[in-house]
Amino acid sequence: MKKSKKVKKSNSWKIKQHRDQFFKKSKTLGYRSRASFKLIELNQKFKFIKKDSSLLDLGSSPGGWSQIVSGIITNGKILSIDTKFMEPIKNVKFFNCDIFDQNTHYKVQSFFKEKIDVIISDMAADTTGNKSLDSIRTNQLCSEALNMSLKILKPKGVFVSKLFTGDDFIEVKDSAKLLFKEVNFFKPKSSRNESKETYIHCKFLKTL
Numbered sequence: 001m002k003k004s005k006k007v008k009k010s011n012s013w014k015i016k017q018h019r020d021q022f023f024k025k026s027k028t029l030g031y032r033s034r035a036s037f038k039l040i041e042l043n044q045k046f047k048f049i050k051k052d053s054s055l056l057d058l059g060s061s062p063g064g065w066s067q068i069v070s071g072i073i074t075n076g077k078i079l080s081i082d083t084k085f086m087e088p089i090k091n092v093k094f095f096n097c098d099i100f101d102q103n104t105h106y107k108v109q110s111f112f113k114e115k116i117d118v119i120i121s122d123m124a125a126d127t128t129g130n131k132s133l134d135s136i137r138t139n140q141l142c143s144e145a146l147n148m149s150l151k152i153l154k155p156k157g158v159f160v161s162k163l164f165t166g167d168d169f170i171e172v173k174d175s176a177k178l179l180f181k182e183v184n185f186f187k188p189k190s191s192r193n194e195s196k197e198t199y200i201h202c203k204f205l206k207t208l
């Protein structure tokens, strides 16, 4: 077998192993997706979800993150939104809508009625097979979530979102730095090494 074929084969074996490990674990624990582990790691690192938090989960379907949040927030308010349907989760209100629709922003604001503590976003565009395009489209979702945070986060609020270290990564990072005093990046172990996926954690809105 040629050397490049061998490398490809061993890489796809590693990816499969990684996927299977978290897939099995999520089935055992009753989580709806492997993504749950990413939020667990993010919250262990930055400790931003409290029992009385008001929290918006963007791109929530099938519900792995919302399940974790519902287990922590017992005295707060949780709203999840996605263009895809999500089966109900205890203490979580779900809106089937699109972040790019201006009505969604109004709906979110009227649900919470006041500024909120946390926005989490795991939104990802459907894959097209063109990695560069997929990364740009997912980062546009992150930018739109950042726009929303300006309208609905409390001054000390926290914003956490998926983004890709692709072509427009620096632009998204720079706009986050214009909006927030603290901006950090963290790649959970449960996110594949080979993937360009990372997570941005922002805190303290800069007052205008």
Ligand SMILES: C[S@@+](CC[C@H](N)C(=O)[O-])C[C@H]1O[C@@H](n2cnc3c(N)ncnc32)[C@H](O)[C@@H]1O
Binding pocket: 032, 033, 035, 036, 058, 059, 060, 061, 062, 063, 064, 065, 066, 081, 082, 083, 084, 097, 098, 099, 100, 122, 123, 124, 125, 126, 141
């Ligand atoms: C990686 S999945 C989220 C997994 C979820 N965090 C979990 O733990 O189960 C990405 C989600 O982003 C959603 N999404 C993509 N574009 C969106 C948009 N414009 N508005 C709202 N949700 C969107 C997709 O429908 C998809 O369900």
